[in-house]
Amino acid sequence: MEQIKKELLESRGWKVGTVSDFLDLTPEEIIFVEIKLALSRNLKSERQKAMTQRELATKIGSSQPRIAKAENGDPSVSIELLIRAMLATGATPQAIGQIIAGVG
Amino acid sequence: MEQIKKELLESRGWKVGTVSDFLDLTPEEIIFVEIKLALSRNLKSERQKAMTQRELATKIGSSQPRIAKAENGDPSVSIELLIRAMLATGATPQAIGQIIAGVG
DNA sequence: CGTATTTATATCATATATGATATAAATACG
DNA sequence: CGTATTTATATCATATATGATATAAATACG
Structure with missing residues (x-):
């Protein structure tokens, strides 16, 4: 199975190998x-250049485990937290916008 | 008071005219x-071109009051919902990315 | 103007994201 | 290899965003 689909499934909390299809996701979803x-992905690579998960967590009033989840595409992590974390690693709105613009 | 600051304050649930300062917000915040x-703002203008709040709400399994809040910068509305709504109005990742990139 | 449609405001119960904590696993590094 | 540091996983109580509902206010429109 190609990596993209695998990531999609796993990010939804699914185990690859299950019969669950992800075909019921709308294009928007x-x-x-x-x-x-x-x-x-971007958070992980940029954060690694600058600080540890614990340092970032402290900086935004979160916790190391939550940063780990954010970097691993855990579906329980909101875009809110992802963006707050990225801004704290020094990402600009321009950079964040470009990442989103690059999707699809 | 200039419009931008007013919007900032109001989006935080503050009443303009209160002594509360918004100077304790970090640059990232x-x-x-x-x-x-x-x-x-973008959601509001694009949605208006295409459908009613009720129609959009039904489309994404939300409610008309929540769309109203989303369009009025209510702080209880997450970026999650804003983006899901925008995608449902036909916004592309490119468009969303550009809007974010245009901030700051 | 008067009615219909749309949008805004208020309240509420509930689902979900959250930080905290403990700890296992992985990695760095001497 | 052995220890220290960092990251990943699991559990939990709680804050917060959520949709539902009722309804007021605004707008469209005949």
């Missing part, structure tokens, strides 16, 4: 999940 | 609020 995954 | 307001 797929785009939405892709946006979250794109932000998640 | 200000940018975050501005991103939400920019999305909110």
